[in-house]
Amino acid sequence: MAAIADWQTLAASKREAVAKKIPLQWRLPSSILEHVSPTADISVLDVPRQCGLLSENELALTENYDATALVELMSSGKVKSYDVTLAFCKRAAIAQQLVNCCTEIMFDEALIRAKQCDDYLAKEGKPMGALHGLPISLKDSFNVKGTQTTIGYVSFLSHPPATSNSVLVDMLFRQGAVFYVKTNLPQSMMTADSDNNIFGRTMNPNKLTLTAGGSTGGEGALIKMRGSVLGLATDIAGSNRIPALCNGISSLKPTASRIPFKNKVPPGRVGSPGSILPVIGPGAHSVRDLELFMKTTIDDEPWEFDENTLNVPWRRVEPLSRPxxxxxxxxxxxxxxxxxxxxxxxxxxxxxxxxxxxxxxxxxxxxxxxxxxxxxxxxxxLDPKRTPVQYVNASGEPWVPSIKTAAFTGLAGWQxxxxxxxxxxxxxxxxxxxxxxxxxxxxxxxxxxxxxxxxxxxxxxxxxxxxxxxxxxxxxxxxxxxxxxxxxxxxxxxxxxxxxxxxxxxxxxxxxxxxxxxxxxxxxxxxxxxxxxxxxxxxxxxxx
Amino acid sequence: MAAIADWQTLAASKREAVAKKIPLQWRLPSSILEHVSPTADISVLDVPRQCGLLSENELALTENYDATALVELMSSGKVKSYDVTLAFCKRAAIAQQLVNCCTEIMFDEALIRAKQCDDYLAKEGKPMGALHGLPISLKDSFNVKGTQTTIGYVSFLSHPPATSNSVLVDMLFRQGAVFYVKTNLPQSMMTADSDNNIFGRTMNPNKLTLTAGGSTGGEGALIKMRGSVLGLATDIAGSNRIPALCNGISSLKPTASRIPFKNKVPPGRVGSPGSILPVIGPGAHSVRDLELFMKTTIDDEPWEFDENTLNVPWRRVEPLSRPxxxxxxxxxxxxxxxxxxxxxxxxxxxxxxxxxxxxxxxxxxxxxxxxxxxxxxxxxxLDPKRTPVQYVNASGEPWVPSIKTAAFTGLAGWQxxxxxxxxxxxxxxxxxxxxxxxxxxxxxxxxxxxxxxxxxxxxxxxxxxxxxxxxxxxxxxxxxxxxxxxxxxxxxxxxxxxxxxxxxxxxxxxxxxxxxxxxxxxxxxxxxxxxxxxxxxxxxxxxx
Incomplete structure (x- = not known):
């Protein structure tokens, strides 16, 4: 493939399209933004509380509960999914302006969906499912129908929006989830700095000079900012756990093949004969939220929808009381x-x-x-075709700086x-x-x-x-x-x-x-x- | 490796050593044996009943029960494992002389072991386990401590007897199993005729001119002869199912990695990056016996003993009554x-x-x-080293005739x-x-x-x-x-x-x-x- 002459323009136009999806009234003032940069030795964790964009109720909804508690509140009708979703959309918008953690913004769709959940509860007298009304953030590599999945490759900017959801997205949707953002990741997904030539670099909200980790760095930063209460990552070398430890959240990389992987966009060639499989897992603020995700997904029999998911039920085990x-x-x-x-x-x-x-x-x-x-x-x-290299070269974009630090030097050129x-x-x-x-x-x-x-x-x-x-x-x-x-x-x-x-x-x-x-x-x-x-x-x- | 000058002598000496383990009083008369050959268009299914070597009780023990029923009888003390084991040893000896189904004979060890089971029951007042006193036959590729595992490669005749049991053998032993024979298989295990240059060819007891199938042909023939009530096979292309359908018994190839494979002797190189795993499964006379094996093995948590067995319990499911x-x-x-x-x-x-x-x-x-x-x-x-070819060439033995018919001709020379x-x-x-x-x-x-x-x-x-x-x-x-x-x-x-x-x-x-x-x-x-x-x-x- 020939390089794309004006890849920078293309990438800038994508960034602009995403930025436009943040309503004007949710924009942070330049007095705050002017201090934000990857060289600014500051924490931005307090900005959502300080900036005045969130009401007291929105601060409470995004800060005082974990996902399990929010689902309980929404399922019993004490809190509306619309209000919860709006609060997380706002807070994610703030996080995005501070740490650059999002790739796709779906606020409008999310608010319509949240309303559907509320209406369902009102009409049916029961929640939609185990995740009734819950906003869930997604790593960019998940497909959400109608939204692009570029995973940070400039050459993927030519891909049309996804025509179907990832299997997991479909499953969680049926359980009442609300999808409102997709989040940033590194070019090729094989480095721990979530930096690419489309969306740029995600920063660590604890300290902007530090990495947010990768490859699911956008999630790590967003969840830490409490712009998300539950987010989905992937992990083949630490991509779920690295952002968790960098930002200070909880995460789980489950055993492979328990959570359905079907219809996600991979950063390289499919069909690997290697012995290591990529794994989807959750990031959250509490262990019981990690469990909520695992239990909900596996109880819903993912093997019915993905032939590569193990046909193994989620077992009920007793809480541990022994040493x-x-x-x-x-x-x-x-x-x-x-x-x-x-x-x-x-x-x-x-x-x-x-x-x-x-x-x-x-x-x-x-x-x-x-x-x-x-x-x-x-x-x-193991891929003799070096597919990720082809994906990068196809646009003429350069490699991001961290790539060269994130590999074993002894293996350079090894095949x-x-x-x-x-x-x-x-x-x-x-x-x-x-x-x-x-x-x-x-x-x-x-x-x-x-x-x-x-x-x-x-x-x-x-x-x-x-x-x-x-x-x-x-x-x-x-x-x-x-x-x-x-x-x-x-x-x-x-x-x-x-x-x-x-x-x-x-x-x-x-x-x-x-x-x-x-x-x-x-x-x-x-x-x-x-x-x-x-x-x-x-x-x-x-x-x- | 250099070829073995006198491989025929070596192989003959192994056959003789095995044959010697059949007590003289269990030998069939020449009036029967003279009719036995791979070109004899006869059934030998009736010989055990006709030959007079088995008592009425031994005929009943080997013919009238499945494994589940025998275990019940032995566990309640109504029947002794010694008597059951003796009956199956005798009948296996008869089968061996008719269809050449065994590779290793362990009658002495089996009778001592059966006595142990009986003594245990008498002393403890409870059975040893879910397979209390049950004779189980094994494909030759299982390791049984003190017995050789040649899997039909002449070059493996130089291997010393196994110093430890296959993990599955150990597990079944703990449940009260009695091991008394190992059974025949094809050179390389990759053809459906159980024929090799050490032990020769297993014949189909329904009709000696027909194949007993493979690679677990010895089991298929032995179980059909009711010289075994439960036998263990492996299957990577049909090796458990082919002998079952050829001889007329029931068998199950389970999902891979549920039954422990550790410390078995493979016919080729280990470490395959292919997507097909070999699978251990049972052959028997009833479906409930297939279940007995699966349930007993998995209930005993094989993943504790084999890191490649899936940590997934055996689920209790209801009998099916719906259409x-x-x-x-x-x-x-x-x-x-x-x-x-x-x-x-x-x-x-x-x-x-x-x-x-x-x-x-x-x-x-x-x-x-x-x-x-x-x-x-x-x-x-997938093995560029063609390990099975090396194993064959190491002795100078020829390939058995069926090998050339049992491969896809279009793939000759393919790598x-x-x-x-x-x-x-x-x-x-x-x-x-x-x-x-x-x-x-x-x-x-x-x-x-x-x-x-x-x-x-x-x-x-x-x-x-x-x-x-x-x-x-x-x-x-x-x-x-x-x-x-x-x-x-x-x-x-x-x-x-x-x-x-x-x-x-x-x-x-x-x-x-x-x-x-x-x-x-x-x-x-x-x-x-x-x-x-x-x-x-x-x-x-x-x-x-």
Whole structure:
């Protein structure tokens, strides 16, 4: 394909079309906007409350409830979906102006839909479904009928609007969901900076100089801004968990093939013979909201609509009241934990132990994390046609800066053969066996580990995500819980003078950045992992 | 590896060692044995009853019960496992002399083990487990500690006896199973004639001139002889179902990854990046015995012992009492149904309809069966190292005759590239979508179709098994039920003068050969398929 001579103009015109969908009365004043930039060392988390665009009721609706609570209020008629939707549309519009988190805006459609939900309840005397009236935000790669799915490739700007919904979108719609925005992601989806040549860069609302993470960075930033209460991500190397830990929200990467993937737009070639599948999962403010999404989707029998979804019901499991056993992984020498992450992980482990749970140190027992991540990355390089490169070259757009930092340099130019792929699978089988045996022999309920060696870092410095790739290689479910914040003063004792921090540790740059932990469950035991996450969420809340 | 100069001697010595394990007093007289050969057009099904080696009680124990009934009798102490085991050892010894179905004989170990089961019951007052005292036969590819696993490769004769059990063997052992024989299979496991240069050829007990099928032909013949009441097979292209339909027993190929595969000996390279997995399943005399195996194994949480087994419990489903909906596939023009198969399939469909069920014709709605089988076969050719060829060449043994008939000639010399593998996966995805949509749109409970275009056919003429490969390509569970027999007289009206039967239809050669039908369920709904099979088993029994 020939390059598009005026791709910049095309991209600018798309941005303008999206921007126009924000009503004039929801625009922030230039007194605020003039301070907003990827080099501004400020938090914008308070702007929605300060800017005066949201009523007290709208502030309450967007700040005081999780999705589960909102659905209860709307299903009982105490609150109208229209009001909730309007509040989240407004707040998403504010977030968009501050952190550039949205790709598609569907406010008009959403308000009509919300009204339908309210009318349905009034007429039928019962809610539409388990998500009655709930606004849900979507990563751009989901198809919503009538809206474009460009996933940040300039060459995809020529694609017409989607003519049908992704299967999951259809399913959630039937349960009463309201779709109002799609959100930003990186060019090619294979870097942790949500930056592309159509929509530009999403910033971290906690601190605009930091990355919002990726590839579902738009969701992470929007949910943290409380411009969304529940959003949908994908994850093949950490794309759901990285934005969660960068922004400070909760998220879940389920076991593969439990949530229907059909009719989404992929960033590369379909038909991969690799052993790692992309996984859809939710981002939210509470573990029970993660459960609400999983339970609602799987109870609705997604295998009826997507032949690649496993025909396995959502099991009802009892809340956990016994002491739990956690494996603890504290990192790999090639990517030593930055002081805030070391402190926060230590604090979490201590809180779990103090609450009567057991901790089993796994550092010396696990296969080499770096080698595992390298193996996982190879599975992402199996396409001899290099389809994402073709998608980029088709328009003549350049690569975004972070791409070169987000790959294993040792694999530059590497191309698998079919023969090597057999050996890779044998290698993966060994890792699988090792973790299986560790979990079984130590009777672990979950593994506690970092999601990344650092908190959110300055733009374009995230590097390779070895702490989130492991769970994709294993196909183990994994969740992120936010916990504490980076603090120069508290982190100082955790500085290891001998450690080669990568990326460099800059206490001032990350001051106040959210902390997080990662919890890893057993394959197909997403139900049990959620119960473990509830217990941990509770303990960490109490520990403060 | 250099060829083994005297491989024939080595193989003969192995056969002799196995033969020696049949006690002298269990040997058949030469008056019977002199009539036994692959060219003898006789049934040997009556020999166990006629030969006088089995007592009336032993005949009753081996003929009058299924596994479920035997376990009940043994668990309640009404019958001793020792007596049951002895009866099946004797009968397996007889079968071995008639149809050459066994590879390894473990009678001594089995009788000691049976005694242990009886003692346990006497001492503890409760059965050892859900398979208390039950003799179970195993395809040779299972590892049993202390016994060799050669899987019919002469070069594997140098392997020492297994030092540990296959995971499944261990699990069944804990449930009270008694292992007493391993059974024959084809060189490379990739043909439907169970023939190799160590153990020779297994014959069909219904008619020695016919194939016993493969790759689990030893099981098929042994179970039909009632030398086993429950046996374990594997299936990647029909290896469990082909012997079932050839010999006239019931079998189930479950969804992949529900039954643990760990620590079995594979006929080729491990680490395949293909989309088709080998599957373990049972062969038996009743559907409830197939269920007994599935339920017992999965209830015992195989995922605790094998990291590649899906962590998905066995669901309790209600017996079906409503009318069912069956899709009906009547074949592909390239492999038209032989008259007996056409008649028997028609009779089965009519019986189902007469019993109040619906039949939906699918012939014109499904993707091309031949093309699908060709695609499936390509997945078996993904190893650039051609490991099975290396295993054969390592000893200098020749290929068995059926190998050349059991492959797609168009694929001779074909070697996939990694790039083609992507395209193959896209092709497979289309087939998967097509069947999914047909099943969902027509609300099908199962698909009724032939397991092969013919009944058992003369040795080395089976050809490519397109009617069993489909379910492996789809990863749909599928079962075989025996029904009726080939009959020149009854089949005559079903002869299509224009059909190019492949292999040729020879009414005399197959007279009296068992008939069968195949039932195909939905992935991960093995539980529901078993209930459907129970209903059909019942209807076919009544229809006669």
């Amino acid at each position: 739990l056993r956690f494996g603890l992984i504290r990192g790999h020498p090639s990517r030593p934990l930055h002081p805030p992450v070391a402190r926060i992980l230590h604090a979490a482990a201590t809180a779990l132990k103090d609450a009567g749970n057991s901790i089993v140190l796994l550092d010396d027992k696990i296969p080499d994390l770096w080698e595992n991540a390298l193996l996982a990355w190879k599975y992402f390089l 698998a053969t079919l023969d090597e792929l057999w050996d890779m699978n044998v290698e993966r089988a060994k890792v699988l066996a090792a973790y299986h045996d560790l979990v079984v022999e130590n009777k672990l309920d979950a593994i506690l580990m970092p999601g990344f060696q650092a908190t959110a870092v300055p733009h374009d410095t995230y590097g390779v995500p070895i702490y989130t790739m492991l769970q994709n290689l294993l196909n183990y479910p994994a969740g992120i819980l936010p916990y504490l914040k980076a603090s120069k003063q508290l982190d100082e004792p955790f500085i290891n003078k001998d450690a080669a921090y990568e990326p460099p540790y800059n206490p001032d740059a990350v001051e106040g950045a959210p902390g997080a932990i990662q919890l890893v469950g057993r394959p197909m035991k997403d139900e049990e992992l959620i119960e473990v996450m509830k217990v941990v969420e509770d303990i960490l809340k109490k520990a403060g | 069912l909906r069956f899709g009906l596939i009547r074949g592909h023009p390239s492999r038209p149904l032989h008259p007996p198969v056409a008649r028997i399939l028609h009779a089965a469909a009519t019986a189902l309809k007469d019993a109040g069920n619906s039949i939906v014709l699918l012939d014109d709605k499904i993707p091309d069966l031949w093309e699908n089988a060709l695609l499936a076969w390509k997945y078996f050719l 996939a590239t990694l790039d083609e593998l992507w395209d193959m996966n896209v092709e497979r995805a289309k087939v998967l979508a097509a069947y999914h949509d047909l099943v969902v749109e027509n609300k099908l409970d199962a698909i009724l179709m032939p397991g092969f275009q013919a009944t058992a056919v003369p040795h080395d003429t089976y050809g490519v098994p397109i009617y069993t490969m489909l379910q492996n390509l789809l990863n749909y569970p599928a079962g075989i039920l025996p029904y009726l027999k080939a009959s020149k007289q009854l089949d005559e009206p079903f002869i299509n003068k224009d059909a190019a039967y492949e292999p040729p239809y020879n009414p005399d050669a197959v007279e009296g050969a068992p008939g069968a039908i195949q039932l195909v369920g939905r992935p991960m709904k093995d539980e529901e398929l078993i209930e459907v099979m129970k209903v059909v088993e019942d209807i076919l029994k009544k229809a006669g």
